[in-house]
Amino acid sequence: MAALSVSWAAPRPGFAADRLTIGATQTALLVWIAEARGLFRQQGLDIEAKMFSSGLEAADALIKGEVDFSTSSDAVLAGNRFNNPDLRILAVISTSESARLIGRKDRGIRKPGDLAGKRIGITLSTAGEFLFTRYLSLHGIPATAPVVVDLRPEEIVADLTSGSIDAGLTWEPFVGDAEQALQANAVILPEQLEQFFYFLLLTREDLIEQQTDKIQKILRSLIAAESYASNNPSDAQDVIKSEFKYPESQIHRLWTLHRLHISLPQGLLFKLEEKTAWQVKKGLATAKTPHRFPISFPRNRLQPSVREASVS
Numbered sequence: 001m002a003a004l005s006v007s008w009a010a011p012r013p014g015f016a017a018d019r020l021t022i023g024a025t026q027t028a029l030l031v032w033i034a035e036a037r038g039l040f041r042q043q044g045l046d047i048e049a050k051m052f053s054s055g056l057e058a059a060d061a062l063i064k065g066e067v068d069f070s071t072s073s074d075a076v077l078a079g080n081r082f083n084n085p086d087l088r089i090l091a092v093i094s095t096s097e098s099a100r101l102i103g104r105k106d107r108g109i110r111k112p113g114d115l116a117g118k119r120i121g122i123t124l125s126t127a128g129e130f131l132f133t134r135y136l137s138l139h140g141i142p143a144t145a146p147v148v149v150d151l152r153p154e155e156i157v158a159d160l161t162s163g164s165i166d167a168g169l170t171w172e173p174f175v176g177d178a179e180q181a182l183q184a185n186a187v188i189l190p191e192q193l194e195q196f197f198y199f200l201l202l203t204r205e206d207l208i209e210q211q212t213d214k215i216q217k218i219l220r221s222l223i224a225a226e227s228y229a230s231n232n233p234s235d236a237q238d239v240i241k242s243e244f245k246y247p248e249s250q251i252h253r254l255w256t257l258h259r260l261h262i263s264l265p266q267g268l269l270f271k272l273e274e275k276t277a278w279q280v281k282k283g284l285a286t287a288k289t290p291h292r293f294p295i296s297f298p299r300n301r302l303q304p305s306v307r308e309a310s311v312s
Helices: 030-038 055-064 073-079 127-138 153-161 174-185 212-231 233-244 248-256 268-281
Strands: 003-006 017-023 046-051 069-073 087-096 100-106 119-122 145-152 167-172 186-188 197-204 256-265 292-295
Touching: 017 030, 017 055, 017 212, 030 046, 030 087, 030 212, 030 256, 046 174, 055 073, 055 087, 055 197, 069 087, 073 087, 073 127, 073 145, 073 197, 073 268, 087 212, 100 127, 100 174, 119 127, 119 153, 127 167, 127 197, 127 248, 127 268, 153 167, 167 174, 174 186, 174 248, 197 212, 197 268, 212 233, 212 256, 212 268, 233 248, 248 256
Parallel strands: 003 292, 017 046, 017 069, 087 292, 119 145, 119 167
Antiparallel strands: 069 197, 087 197, 087 256, 100 167, 100 186
């Protein structure tokens, strides 16, 4: 049985940093709201939000020490934690259903079975790959039937537009970009069975003790952003729309696909176990690999609604 483990690192002598960097995708909505509303500054923090097109790229930057935190999916954590055991989960920042499988009608794609023999763009080692693998399994399609092409999210849009691939599974805002480019030639495959994933705020073990106070302040800033988005949804949407120049239709759709919350829900454990089993099946881990999911969350100093999230 997998378990969530709370762990804290010993201080690293001489470590000091004034500015902290969060590697964030566009769908890390609470990070961008907190930055735009000055919520980090209100906590006395100097935070730089650095844009990445995928949580995989953000996590890679975290592992390399190029950023201090990343916003990445549960699947990205599952794929990295065996070779990078110092990765730590600070919190879930949203529950997302933003991934979609979009195809070109002129390639004869209308239903799941039409994917056989087609070139499908996927960002490997992300929630996209996991969701696509599960989608094929749920519809009885052999994993080898489609030709999977490993692409970054923006490359999926470009290659769908050019016709280099026949379909792609990616997430917002790239799904909206692809639909806009393909217009009437776009088809969103049905029956995706409301697959969702958790979006996480990650850091490294060596940063935990040295930056405990700042981490607490970051979480308070994100809690404030959550409260703002909950109490002022139209204004919060305007913040994101202004930040990324989204059209009105896209921001409304994006908002319905994310549940913004700072928490550690029990469902996170199930999702991490699910992704771990997927990694074992892929041969990237063994059944004997210790399946412990390291949580470093300073719950005792945060407001009660967050402390109630269980990590047992």
